[in-house]
Amino acid sequence: MNIGLGLPISDPAVLLDWARRAEAGPFSTLGLLDRLVYDNPEPLVTLAVIAGATSRVRVQTEVLLAPLREPALLAKQAATLDRLSGGRLVLGIGIGGRMDDHLAANTDIRTRGRRLDEQMAVLRRVWAGHPYGDEVGPIGPAPARPGGPEVLFGGFQPAALERVARWGDGFLAAAPLALVGGLIDTVRAAWTAHGRSGSPRIVAQVNVALGPEDVVDDARRAMSAYYAFTGRPEYMVSGMLTTADGIRSAIGQFADLGADEVMLYCHGRDPDQVDRIAEIL
Template sequence: MNVGLGLPIADPALLLDWAARADAGPFSTLGLLDRLVYDNPEPLVTLAVLAGATSRVRLQTEVLLPPLRETALLAKQAATLDRLSGGRLVLGLGVGGRADDHAAAGTGLRTRGRRMDEQLPVLRRLWSGGPFSDEAGPVGPAPARPGGPELLFGGFKPVALERVARWGDGFLAAAPPAWVGPLFDAVRTSWKEHGREGAPRLVSQITVALGPDEVIEDARASMGAYYATSGASDYMLSGLHTTPAAIRDALARLRDLGADEVMLYCWGRDPGQADRLADLV
């Protein structure tokens, strides 16, 4: 089972340090979340910078929100990053559920799922060299990976899980370990029902903070601020893993459920956590 790092968003200037430590360590992937109306770095721009500072780790969005973006431009940006990083881009995708993001983007909150379902075949067609429409031709450059970057889908509802089998390569379960088993089973079942060969790649995520008290408090403050408007702040904070034993136990549970990769999502800014977490994996 691979282990990646989800990057903290509170201080973008530190992310180059995080990336260098991760690339030199045992980690498989660097992940970055996507919001519009929030004080976080834009993920495709940031991962492009980190691609130039690394040579090995994959670069993953957790999750990018296509409904907030224009389709052809998104296809071009993703293909460019995939090409320049040597095929290391992984696009984790989701519809997004925060009204302010959609208000700022001028997109409909209630139609976000329908919009993404319309975007997905266009993205796949453009990445395969096809035209945008009858009025507009292909959009380059060709991505490094034929057919486009690896696609993971996040979500909890059946329609979201079905997108994995219809359009994707795998599933990103940004959920507590107790929820992961049924979600993995539903994705596997849908995969078979759609006649897909092989198996979906299954990726899970846990939140972690490892270090002195100030590191843990920094993580709790950042998490609390991020989830403050969701009504789930206390619940999310209760799932923060702050000891080596708790992190190892969660990794073991997710491995037993069949996770191919677990992302250790870090909210505290201290890059030294990358080294401390490396000692666990």
């Protein structure tokens, strides 16, 4: 079981400290959220800096809101980061459900799922080295990983789960434990129905905060602000794990469901959490 860390977004200045500590610890991956109309660092830019400050850990968007972006440029950006990081990029992708993000990007929220499918066709074509179109040649550079960086899809609706089998390499299961098992079963069934060999990689996610009361309170405030758009931020905050036993138990339950990796997502800024979490693992 691999264990990754989701990075806090409230203070970009601390992220390199987080990254260097994680690199020295038992962690496999560093993940970063994506929003447009929010006070967060842009994930591809930030993960490029983090990749340059590390040599081992993977860097993962969790999830990149692809429909907000132009596909040819996204393909080039992802391939460049994958190449420069030595194949350490994991491109977690989702459609995004915040109206303000789509208004700022001048994209139609009603067609975001269809747009993502069209984008994936472009991304796969570009990463394979094929011409972009009839009058446009290939777009480089070639990614380090043949065929492009690993792509994981997040989501809960049937179309999102089926997209894993059509375009992806795995599933980002960012859902409560009570729901994750059914989502994973649906993804695996779609994988088989599409004639895919092997099995999808399953990456689970759980929100955590470990440390003194002020650290936990900081995490709760940041998480509540991030999920305020839902109208039920207290529901999301209530699922945050704040004890060593709780975190270890969740990891064990995700392992029982067949997860390949668990991302422990931290909303609190204190980088000492990296060392505390490493100790309980």
